[in-house]
Amino acid sequence: MRAKGALALLALAAQAGCSEAGRGGATAARPGMTDAAPSSAARAADRQIAHTLNRLTYGARPGDPERVRAVGLSAWIERQLRPQTIDDSATEHLLAELTTLRMPIAELLREYPRPDPKLREMIAGGTMTRAEMQERYPADKRPARIAADLQAAKVVRAVTSERQLEEVMVDFWFNHFNVFANKGDVRWYVSAYEREAIRPHALGTFPDLVRATARHPAMLYYLDNWVSARHDFVIPAGPNRGRKTGLNENYARELMELHTLGVDGGYTQRDVTEVARAFTGWTIDRPRVEGRFSFRPLMHDRGEKVVVGHRIPAGGGQDDGERVIEILTQHPSTARFVATKLVRRFVSDTPPPALVEAVAATYTGTGGDIPAMLRVIFASREFHGADAGLAKIKKPFEFVASAVRALGGRIDAQGGLALARASAEIGEPLYLAQPPTGYSDRAEVWVNAGALLARMNFGLALATGRYPHVTVDLAPLVAGSDPRSPADVLDRLLANIVGDQAGPSTRAVLAAQLADPQITRLSMDDRGPANTDVAKLAALVIGSPEFQRR
Amino acid sequence: MADPRTRRTFLKAGGCALVAYAAAPRFLLRTAHAAQANGKVLVAVFQRGAVDGLSMVMPYGEAGYVGRRPSIGLQPPKRGEADRAIDLDGFFALHPALAPLVPLWENRALAVIHACGSPDTTRSHFDAQDYMETGTPGVKSTPDGWLARTVKTRPANQTPFRAVAMGPALPRTLQGDVGAISMQSIERFDVRAGSDGSARQGFESLYEQGVRDLLHGTGRETFEAVKMLRSANASRIPPANGADYPRGQLGEALRQIAQLIKASVGLEVAFADMQGWDTHVGQGAERGQLALRFREFGGALAAFAQDLGSRMADVVVITMSEFGRTVAENGNRGTDHGHATAMLVLGGGVRGGRVYGRWPGLARHQLFEGRDLAVTTDFRTLFTEVATRHLGAPAAPLFPGFRATQPSLGLFA
Numbered sequence: 001m002r003a004k005g006a007l008a009l010l011a012l013a014a015q016a017g018c019s020e021a022g023r024g025g026a027t028a029a030r031p032g033m034t035d036a037a038p039s040s041a042a043r044a045a046d047r048q049i050a051h052t053l054n055r056l057t058y059g060a061r062p063g064d065p066e067r068v069r070a071v072g073l074s075a076w077i078e079r080q081l082r083p084q085t086i087d088d089s090a091t092e093h094l095l096a097e098l099t100t101l102r103m104p105i106a107e108l109l110r111e112y113p114r115p116d117p118k119l120r121e122m123i124a125g126g127t128m129t130r131a132e133m134q135e136r137y138p139a140d141k142r143p144a145r146i147a148a149d150l151q152a153a154k155v156v157r158a159v160t161s162e163r164q165l166e167e168v169m170v171d172f173w174f175n176h177f178n179v180f181a182n183k184g185d186v187r188w189y190v191s192a193y194e195r196e197a198i199r200p201h202a203l204g205t206f207p208d209l210v211r212a213t214a215r216h217p218a219m220l221y222y223l224d225n226w227v228s229a230r231h232d233f234v235i236p237a238g239p240n241r242g243r244k245t246g247l248n249e250n251y252a253r254e255l256m257e258l259h260t261l262g263v264d265g266g267y268t269q270r271d272v273t274e275v276a277r278a279f280t281g282w283t284i285d286r287p288r289v290e291g292r293f294s295f296r297p298l299m300h301d302r303g304e305k306v307v308v309g310h311r312i313p314a315g316g317g318q319d320d321g322e323r324v325i326e327i328l329t330q331h332p333s334t335a336r337f338v339a340t341k342l343v344r345r346f347v348s349d350t351p352p353p354a355l356v357e358a359v360a361a362t363y364t365g366t367g368g369d370i371p372a373m374l375r376v377i378f379a380s381r382e383f384h385g386a387d388a389g390l391a392k393i394k395k396p397f398e399f400v401a402s403a404v405r406a407l408g409g410r411i412d413a414q415g416g417l418a419l420a421r422a423s424a425e426i427g428e429p430l431y432l433a434q435p436p437t438g439y440s441d442r443a444e445v446w447v448n449a450g451a452l453l454a455r456m457n458f459g460l461a462l463a464t465g466r467y468p469h470v471t472v473d474l475a476p477l478v479a480g481s482d483p484r485s486p487a488d489v490l491d492r493l494l495a496n497i498v499g500d501q502a503g504p505s506t507r508a509v510l511a512a513q514l515a516d517p518q519i520t521r522l523s524m525d526d527r528g529p530a531n532t533d534v535a536k537l538a539a540l541v542i543g544s545p546e547f548q549r550r
Numbered sequence: 551m552a553d554p555r556t557r558r559t560f561l562k563a564g565g566c567a568l569v570a571y572a573a574a575p576r577f578l579l580r581t582a583h584a585a586q587a588n589g590k591v592l593v594a595v596f597q598r599g600a601v602d603g604l605s606m607v608m609p610y611g612e613a614g615y616v617g618r619r620p621s622i623g624l625q626p627p628k629r630g631e632a633d634r635a636i637d638l639d640g641f642f643a644l645h646p647a648l649a650p651l652v653p654l655w656e657n658r659a660l661a662v663i664h665a666c667g668s669p670d671t672t673r674s675h676f677d678a679q680d681y682m683e684t685g686t687p688g689v690k691s692t693p694d695g696w697l698a699r700t701v702k703t704r705p706a707n708q709t710p711f712r713a714v715a716m717g718p719a720l721p722r723t724l725q726g727d728v729g730a731i732s733m734q735s736i737e738r739f740d741v742r743a744g745s746d747g748s749a750r751q752g753f754e755s756l757y758e759q760g761v762r763d764l765l766h767g768t769g770r771e772t773f774e775a776v777k778m779l780r781s782a783n784a785s786r787i788p789p790a791n792g793a794d795y796p797r798g799q800l801g802e803a804l805r806q807i808a809q810l811i812k813a814s815v816g817l818e819v820a821f822a823d824m825q826g827w828d829t830h831v832g833q834g835a836e837r838g839q840l841a842l843r844f845r846e847f848g849g850a851l852a853a854f855a856q857d858l859g860s861r862m863a864d865v866v867v868i869t870m871s872e873f874g875r876t877v878a879e880n881g882n883r884g885t886d887h888g889h890a891t892a893m894l895v896l897g898g899g900v901r902g903g904r905v906y907g908r909w910p911g912l913a914r915h916q917l918f919e920g921r922d923l924a925v926t927t928d929f930r931t932l933f934t935e936v937a938t939r940h941l942g943a944p945a946a947p948l949f950p951g952f953r954a955t956q957p958s959l960g961l962f963a
Contacts, residue, residue: 224830227882246881250830253673253887263674269919272673393765425734427718434825435598437676440719447764448720449772450733456753457742505759513752540752545765 043500049073050499051389052378054550055346056080057164059402062476062496077378080165081203081371091161097413098149098156101191105217105291108188112143143188147181150191151430152416158401159411159419169202169370170194171397172345174431177213177259178438179222181431185287186218190431192291193218206338206368207329210259214325215293217284223251223436226283228276230301247301252276254436256328261308262340265333271308277301278312278320335363339373341441346377348391349442355382390501390549393443396426398550399455403462403542406497408473415469422467426454447548459542464535474534486514493537498546506544510537590864590898590941591811593820593854594697594723595800596683597847597871599828600675603891604877604923605840606648607662607905611641614912619879622833633836638662642905646836647844650852651894658903659855659862660896661961663932665907667873667925671918673887675828678872683723685930685949694726696933696948697819701728703943709816710775716803716822724821729771736806737785740776750776784813793857796849800824804854811861818941824850827871831882855896866897866940868933874923877912889922893932899940899962906959927959928952935961 038046049068053060056077068076079086095101100108115137122128139145157167174194181190197212197219213219220226228248235243252275257263281300285292295318305312305320310327312320328334339359343351358380359373366372377383394402400423404411411419420430427446433439440446461467463474481492490510494502513536541547609615610626617623624645627637635643636652642662644651654660670687672678681687685696701713701724713730715721724730733739743749750773757769779785787809795801803822810817826843833840851869855862874891890910896902910916910924918924930949937943939962 224882224884227831229881231881233881244881248830248880248882248884249886257674257676263672263677269673435675443764444725445719447768448715448730448732449768449775450731450735450739451718452765452768452772453739453741453776454734456749460741460743460749503760506756509752509755509759512755513748536749536752539749540756543753544756545760545769548765 045069045073047389047500048384050501051384052077054390054499055383055392056168056378057405058158058167058398059405059550060499061405062408065499077165077375080163081374083163083166083203086162088162091157094156094160094412094416095153098153100146100149101153101195103191105189105192106289108143108146108191109288109291112141112145112188114143146187146191147431148417148420149413150181150194151420152413154397154430155401155416155419155423156411156413158397159404159409159416165374166199166202170199172342173202173209174198175433175438175441176341177209177219178433178436179218179431180434183222183434185221185284185291189216189218189221189291192216201370203370203374205366206334206363206370207325210255210325210329211322213259214255214279214321215282217287217291217293219251220282220284220293221287223254224248225251225279226287228280228282229299230277230280233280233299236298247273247276247280249273249276251279255324258436260328260337261331261333262337265331265337267308274305274307275324277303278305278307278316278324281318282321329368332360332364335360335368338368339363342373343377343382344441346374347380347382347388352382355380390546392550393446393548394550395439395441395446396428396451396455397423397430399426399548400458402550403459403547404470404472406542406547407463407538408476409462410471410473411469418467418469422458426458427451452548455548456539456543459547460536460539463539463542472538474538477538478534487511490514490537493534494541497538497541498544501546501549502541502544503546506541506546510540513537513540588942591817591820591866592697592700592936592941593804593807593822593865593867595804595851595867595869596679596721596723596821596823597827597869598675598679598823598825599871600678600873600875600887601827601843601871601891602829602833602840602875602885603664603666603871603893604874605645605833605835606844607638607664607892608635608643608645609641609664609909609912610635610637610643612909612912614877614914614916618877618912621883622835622838622879622885624835635836639905641909645841645844647841648848650848651896654852654855654896655903659900660894661900661902662892662894662905663907663927663959663961664892664905665890665910665923665925666893666927666929666932667890669925669928671889673873673889675872675887680722682870682872682929683721685723685933686951687930689951692950695721695723696937697723697821698726698728698730699948700937700941700943701730701819702726703947704818704941707816707818710771710778711810711815711817713819714807714810714817714821716806716820721821721823724819729767730819731771731775735802736779736809739779778815779813782813782815784809784815787812789853789857791856791859793853794849795853795857796846798824798846798850800846801850801853804850805857808854808857811858811865829875830880830884830886833879833884851894851896863898866895866900866936868936869894870929876921877917877923878921889918890925891923893929895932895936895961897940901961901963906961927956928954930954931956932959932961935959 049065052073053064119133123133161167179186179190179193181187193216197216201208201212229245231246233245235241235245249272253272256267261267281296283294283296285294297317300317302315304314307324307327312323339356340351343356343359359376362373362376400419423430428439462472465472477496478489478492482488608624624635627635627643633646635646636649637643651660668678668681668687670681680690683695684692686692710731713724713728715724715730715732717732718734720730720732741750741753754773757766760766795805800822807820824847829840858865870893871891873887873889875885875888880886908926910926914920930952931954934945934948935958937948938945
């Protein structure tokens with residue numbers, strides 16, 4: 001039994017090896033293929049590359065380590081920090097069919113209108129059938145299409161983009177300045193939010209991010225600032241004419257607590273109210289027609305404000321908000337808060353204080369320059385330290401994207417949407433974090449029974465080719481291994497998916513699988529099922545403890 | 551008493567996993583108490599986003615309520631008029647959308663604790679939820695949650711289902727060394743490899759050995775739970791007594807918690823949460839946004855009680871929210887973050903049909919920081935009482951640093 005299974009496995013390995021050789025033998029340079037053992041310096045360098053890929057990208061694809069080695073690790077990092085220098089036309093091509101991604105808000109409001117409430121009444125009243133409704137109001141003309149396109153795009157980019165660090169940072173900053181795609185009009189604003197407020201500044205400066213998010217309709221709507229007005233404001237016109245409105249503290253509080261100072265950053269309830277007063281009048285022009293930022297002097301509280309000890313004189317108008325952003329983004333608490341979050345993302349759930357201080361100092365010294373802060377992290381002893389390897393648990397989206405990448409998966413836009421559902425199943429529905437905190441970046445939140453099973457199930461479906469709209473290519477994962485040695489095939493598979501990080505017990509469990517009767521039940525001449533053997537091993541590796549980490 | 555089936559089923563299903571002590575999951579490692587679990591279940595429901603306690607349980611007899619909420623205030627109850635707040639005791643009234651809870655109130659199975667909350671003054675959702683879940687207001691470094699600590703004090707019970715959270719993530723309150731399970735769906739809680747058992751076995755082996763860390767520990771517990779759930783067939787148990795759960799997050803969660811209770815898998819503590827209470831804009835009054843949330847909330851709790859029927863004698867449900875909302879309506883027909891709120895307790899042994907807690911009043915000088923309902927019952931007083939009186943847990947380890955300054959509420963007979 002055992003021999004048969006091993007043969008099936010080896011047949012695939014040999015075949016993959018041939019095709020690889022036929023393409024020019026790119027694998028010849030791999031350490032496993034050379035006769036001489038790699039030097040310890042080379043091993044250390046390889047480990048450094050693997051670690052960096054784990055942290056700066058959505059996981060290594062087969063061949064990525066070699067590509068990084070070819071250009072040199074620090075040159076590769078520098079290029080990732082300047083994404084516009086990296087050609088990404090293949091990904092752009094895949095995104096082409098997601099047309100809502102590029103539409104301005106006004107066009108989205110026009111093209112994807114909210115359903116007429118009368119339609120629902122007509123169905124309830126029996127004057128219209130569901131089929132007629134579907135025809136008049138097809139699913140791909142509904143507002144839900146906008147978030148679906150954005151979800152699909154996020155997955156496509158994470159899986160295929162060459163600008164990996166940019167994608168990681170777009171995810172990071174979106175989450176930092178979170179908006180919930182299903183809150184009211186945010187539905188129409190959310191893709192523009194990522195495109196206009198987050199992406200252009202993801203590797204820019206932090207104050208620019210605060211400025212861009214503060215005035216974006218998505219944030220204005222999500223945290224209610226668009227309806228916040230001086231305490232005695234009376235709506236002068238329109239359907240609500242004559243209605244008295246007033247201050248709304250929601251944005252002001254979260255701006256300080258979650259975007260800049262941090263909850264212990266040294267502000268009071270008084271500061272919350274003052275900041276809210278400063279931002280009165282920052283609103284949305286015709287939210288269901290234009291959806292553009294506008295400042296309404298009539299709504300604005302013209303009085304003096306005092307914000308964390310800084311006086312803002314009366315009569316500043318729109319500049320009050322700008323001034324608040326200046327005060328907050330120059331505050332030392334903000335430097336520390338942003339530094340802590342970055343270090344938590346890239347280094348450890350418990351950010352080493354010395355590194356946080358160094359990154360905070362860089363923030364202060366550079367005016368919040370994001371690449372400058374990242375350089376400090378990537379060059380730090382803490383980042384490369386012995387205990388940093390696999391110290392982080394992948395969040396569900398990171399896990400999904402990295403699994404597809406590790407198995408050489410190819411997807412299109414539909415695949416992107418299908419994989420977005422996998423992320424949701426494991427606990428992270430994309431763009432749908434309801435609270436302003438966004439999703440957690442800590443292990444305790446993501447490691448739990450239901451989610452772990454969902455990860456294993458995803459690994460199984462993906463590796464065995466059952467996941468819709470995703471094709472994986474397992475042959476290169478075992479290419480170049482010695483077809484006479486099952487252990488070598490397994491080693492190659494592990495090396496390609498988890499680098500040299502597979503623990504001895506994982507290795508032993510997988511080796512035992514080679515002898516499993518259910519794995520070896522298939523005949524050698526059946527090429528398809530032979531693939532299943534490697535597929536099952538690959539699924540186990542994707543579901544293994546090591547692959548849950550980065 | 552625990553159903554004797556529990557342990558047997560488990561032994562059969564768990565097989566040799568029980569023998570391997572080194573790899574034993576955390577729920578097996580607490581053998582300090584030899585006694586059996588007493589079959590009691592505590593269900594905690596978290597209303598995330600800060601529910602407006604003044605709308606949930608309206609103080610219509612309070613002069614200070616009048617005029618503070620011109621567009622979102624509730625009309626006081628009036629006999630014979632539907633769609634009005636429902637009188638509870640001549641001073642308080644239930645929001646009309648909570649009508650499904652009225653029979654429980656009348657049966658004295660439902661109690662209200664008003665002006666309840668945290669001694670910490672934060673108005674940050676995140677911090678306040680953290681404090682309420684750890685049970686340590688003002689202290690962020692607490693490693694575990696109060697529900698986890700509660701489970702820890704109880705006699706050993708050889709089941710992975712002692713503590714369960716319904717949802718995609720393990721809530722802070724069940725984090726800690728007790729091996730709590732979280733799941734989105736009972737039905738999908740398995741390795742789905744078709745008829746091929748080798749994949750399940752492979753995954754199980756991967757987590758059986760190796761280092762003792764969060765990931766491996768969770769993995770081991772997961773597979774014990776999978777086996778037990780499969781043999782208990784919990785997902786096939788239908789709602790009983792005509793219980794009709796409303797669609798939505800909370801209804802789904804409570805329906806499945808009821809299945810776990812009825813499957814006798816040894817459940818002691820369950821957790822569910824419900825979002826959407828952060829009503830800064832357009833809160834509504836008798837109808838509207840908040841009313842819709844209450845409809846789901848009340849409907850789900852009522853269906854749960856009905857579904858469990860006489861089994862509710864062993865079950866207590868407690869609802870909580872991180873803080874309340876401003877007494878005055880804000881500029882957008884909504885409310886901003888406040889301080890005290892109302893919490894509900896229903897189920898076995900509860901002396902219901904009463905509103906507990908000292909009412910602090912809503913006159914301006916009576917308000918916390920001049921704007922919010924003041925806290926007169928520390929949430930830890932309430933939680934302690936429920937955990938000790940219902941579950942029989944010792945009070946001491948539940949809320950470190952807490953010294954009760956008020957007498958117990960007398961919630962239990």
